[in-house]
Amino acid sequence: MTDRRQIYLVDDDDAVRRSAGFMLKTSGFVVEPFASGVEFLKSVDGLTPGCILLDVRMPGMDGLEVQRVLGERGITFPVIVLTGHGDVNVAVAAMKAGALDFIEKPFEKAVLLSALEEGFAQIERSDRSKARAAEAVLRLNVLTAREHEVLEGLVRGFPNKTIAYDLGISARTVEIHRANLMTKLNVRSLSEALRIAFAAGLGDTPG
Structure with missing residues (x-):
């Protein structure tokens, strides 16, 4: 797919x-060139996922600054930095x-092709992770508010009595809600239910 090779x-x-x-391009990639970091950052929010080949020595805004702005915007496209000889310190940074x-x-x-292959593998791993998360969230949407609370207690490792008290x-x-949520999620074990909960991000925040 071309959008995977951008x-x-x-x-x-x-x-x-x-x-x-x-x-x-002759190696099968779709290439979009940018003459400066500023030009790239003006467009990046609307771009499809791809690998960034980023020169570090550019006038106006160097590659490290571009990289910093990408991080601030939450853009996680794989970045492969292009350096000149003697730019080891910059490359390490x-x-x-x-x-x-x-x-x-x-x-x-x-x-270069080897680095790009790793970059595209990273994008595919990220895409699969996002797809699993989205599917898990959809599956949890069938639960009632109370079943969701019981599942949150199970995610924290609490026994039924503690969940009941809370x-x-x-x-x-609690046992009834637990049985119902497992039926709705179409799982046969607590570990399967927890995998769905973790994929949806339930275990990410304390509380």
């Missing part, structure tokens, strides 16, 4: 954009800030 090439060097863009990899110019095709109901009523 690359955003952010480099102020026109020759790099042309040569790298041509090489990537980019990796600490979440870059997937860095590649020195002039880069070898095999090295909710001001009897332990027997």
Whole structure:
């Protein structure tokens, strides 16, 4: 799928954009070039997920600054930093800030393609995780408010008696709600119910 192979090439060097863009297109990727970090950030919110090839040495706004803004906006596209010789410190800083990899110019095709494959694998893992979360949330939507509260207690590892005390109901009523929620979720064990709850993010926040 083309949307799985989208690359955003952010480099102020026109020759790099042309040569790298041509090489990537002939390798089966869809390439969208940007001549500056500012130009890229103006468009990024509306872009489909893809890998970012980001030059670190650009006038106006360097790659590290672009990376920082992406983080602030919650954009998690895999970033592969393009560096010149002697930019090791900058590359390390980019990796600490979440870059997937860095590649020195002039880069070898095999090295670049290997980094991109890992980037697209990361996107696919993220997509699968989001799909599981969305499915889990939908499944939990069939529960009543009380069943949801009982499940939250189970997520925290509480026994029925503790859940009953917290909710001001009897332990027997908790057992009934527990049985009902497992039926609605179409699961046969508590561990299956908990997996759905965790996927939906129920265990992420304390309380």
